Amino acid sequence: MASRLPFSPVSPVHCRGRKLVQSFRCSAEKQTQSRDARKLVLEIKEKLEREHPNLPAGKNGRDDEDMILWFLKDRKFSVEDAVSKLTKAIKWRQDFGVSGLSEESVKSLYGTGKAYVHDFLDISGRPVLVVVASKHFPAKQDPGENKKLCVFLIEKALSKLPSGTEEMLVIIDLRGFDMENADVQFLKYLIDVFYYYYPKRLGQVLFVDAPFVFQPLWQLVKPLLKSYASLVRFCSTETVRKEYFTEETVPADFQ
Incomplete structure (x- = not known):
């Protein structure tokens, strides 16, 4: 047997x-x-x-x-x-002069509330950079100061990266956006900054409540994004609130 x-x-x-x-x-x-x-x-x-x-x-x-x-x-x-x-x-x-940037050095635009790093991480544990497009006025605000604020906030967001996390979430609030807020040149600069100097740090970009007037600008910018275009998601305020944060951590602008 x-x-x-x-x-x-x-x-x-x-x-x-x-x-x-x-x-x-x-x-x-x-x-x-x-x-x-x-x-x-x-x-x-x-x-x-x-x-x-x-x-x-x-x-x-x-x-x-x-x-x-x-x-x-x-x-x-x-x-x-x-x-x-x-x-x-x-x-x-x-x-x-990245190492010399501080809240004081960008205070002229930082105080407008046009962009800020959220106090809490999203549900995926990523730092969150919020841009309020309706407060961006390229005809009135100095381009050099805009660039400084941009880099300062990216650095601030990256300083909040938890161990094991490599990417950030960028939320572009398009509520109230009008053509006077449109700035293709600055968007080109932002794309270049992430591609050349902060590669692999951009996890996702949310365009929130995009109005109809934003569509022509998007058609101009989309080809410039190349591979980054796949990171973009158009969504609503409710989506931001329910899918990316808890009730305790959602940014005040989206509550």
Whole structure:
């Protein structure tokens, strides 16, 4: 009489064993990928120090390993591409004076309430940047000050990133929007800022309660967004309230 197997090939014990093996393999792959990424980060760090010694060091500088890894991921782990993009980003930060931006330095527009970083994260644990389009007046407000406010708020939102979170949510409130608020040039600037200097940091963009007059502007801007267009969602105030926040964390403007 043939001996019986200790358990069926499809028994719970066998399934648990198979899952355990898969878990070990997955863990081993992640460790290998982590080691490989670490090597590339160090390679870029040494390359920047050797080829661009005049670039600033420290946080968001040529030896900031977190920033290097961020750009390395964006460039699909191509060392040359990451170095090229990272070099431009660090130079831009230095020339723009990003580290010197403060609430005081942008107070002329910050006080208008046209844009702000929400106090709470959304339900996905992302920092939230809210833009109130009806308070943006390109004919009356200085473009340079608008750019400063934009970068200051992006930096402020990123400073609220919880561990393990890499992206932010941007909500553009279009209630009350009119053509005097339209600003294609600034939207182009915003797109470039995220693409070149804050890649992979934009998780989703909500256009809330877009009026009919916004449609022509959207048709102009949409081709410029390229891959970012897939991050855009047109929705209602109710959607923002119910799908992105709890009753306790929803921004006051959307309650």
